[in-house]
Amino acid sequence: MQRKAQHGFTLIELMIVVAIIGILAAVALPAYQNYTIKAKVGSALSQANSIKTAIGVCVQEQGGVLTNCSAGQNNVPAFTATKEVKSATISDGIITLTLENGIGTNVDGKTITLKPTVNGDKITWTAETTVSNSVAKDLIERNNVAVAASS
Helix, strand or coil: CCCCCCCCCCHHHHHHHHHHHHHHHHHHHHHHHHHHHHHHHHHHHHHCHHHHHHHHHHHHHCCCCCCCCCCCCCCCCCCCCCCCEEEEEEECCEEEEEECCCCCCCCCCCEEEEEEEEECCEEEEEEEECCCCHHHHHHHHCCCCEEECCC
16 A cells, blocks of 8 residues: 655644734734834924924024014925825924824824924924824924024
8 A cells, every 4th residue: 555645734733823923913013003103203203303493593593582483484484294294383483293194093183292492502392292192102202302593
């Protein structure tokens, strides 16, 4: 009698492979979602940097006063919508970004408010937000930095 060689995999081997793939997917998917949310919010924050610079120049030219540093005044540009930021308002140096939909849960349509405080030759930016996603909120709150307003 001849024995046939076994071809293929047993059911238990296939079940083990499926279980391993399921565990990896359960861990990787939330990590990937957090990564994409963080990247998109980071992009939204970086889009405000040119406006922050323009407000810094405005403050310097206005003698340390924020009241005339609004969109369309004193070389402070109006904001153009992007994939991450639906709109932005700039009034007396305060930048309010409204986030687009499609970024992530507890982020879509929320706002980020960047408030400047002039202290001598520095502007300290304080970021406040209505975003409740913990990864995005942490990134936004770590964005509080001091920038030189004049040389």
